[in-house]
Amino acid sequence: MIRWLSLVIGGLLLNGTGLSLLAWAGHQKFAAGGEWFWAGTLALILCNAGLCCVVGAKKP
Numbered sequence: 001m002i003r004w005l006s007l008v009i010g011g012l013l014l015n016g017t018g019l020s021l022l023a024w025a026g027h028q029k030f031a032a033g034g035e036w037f038w039a040g041t042l043a044l045i046l047c048n049a050g051l052c053c054v055v056g057a058k059k060p
Contacts, residue, residue, distance in 0.1 A: 004057050011053030018046030 022043035028036040 004059050007053050007057035011050045011057065013050070014046050014053060015050030018043045018048075018050055021046065 021039055025036045025040035025043055028034045028039065
């Protein structure tokens with residue numbers, strides 16, 4: 001039960017963080033033309049890791 005709960009909570013936190021970072025990277029790309037590539041790459045990694053954690057969690 002603890003493993004399932006930690007995977008689900010961690011996955012949702014990773015997914016939310018990734019989506020927020022993705023929005024910030026998109027804003028950086030179109031607003032200032034600053035450094036957005038690595039932030040966008042990290043955002044996609046975090047989103048995918050969060051989805052994998054949530055999907056991979058099997059409720060006991």
